[in-house]
Amino acid sequence: MRKLWEDSFANHLSEQVKKSIYLYDEDGCCGYLWHVFSYEKKNCLKEKEADTAFYHVPKQSCYIFYQHVDDAYILENASSLTADDVMNEEDVYIVDKEFNGFPKKVSHTQGM
16 A cells, blocks of 8 residues: 555655655654655645645545554545544545545644
8 A cells, every 4th residue: 555655646756865755664764655745745735724625625435544554444435534533643644546636644743
């Protein structure tokens, strides 16, 4: 799942840049996928603006997966899913099944 996410949202980055933003789990860093956004290597909406956009985007079905867990979940009929549903989660990623829209992440640094 992580590789599909990387291929979809970080494919414009060289391997050198991916290493420089700690996209991979090496040298004591956890390889957080959301570093693509926090290091501003891909544009994204932030905070309330991101939550509002996520609320309004049509969601048929999506994948939900976590940074530190190898399992992924498929949520069918996801139209009622909102940012509030995952606000207490850490390092969770939500993406449509085609990996081409509404990537949503909640990192352990949000709200800090």
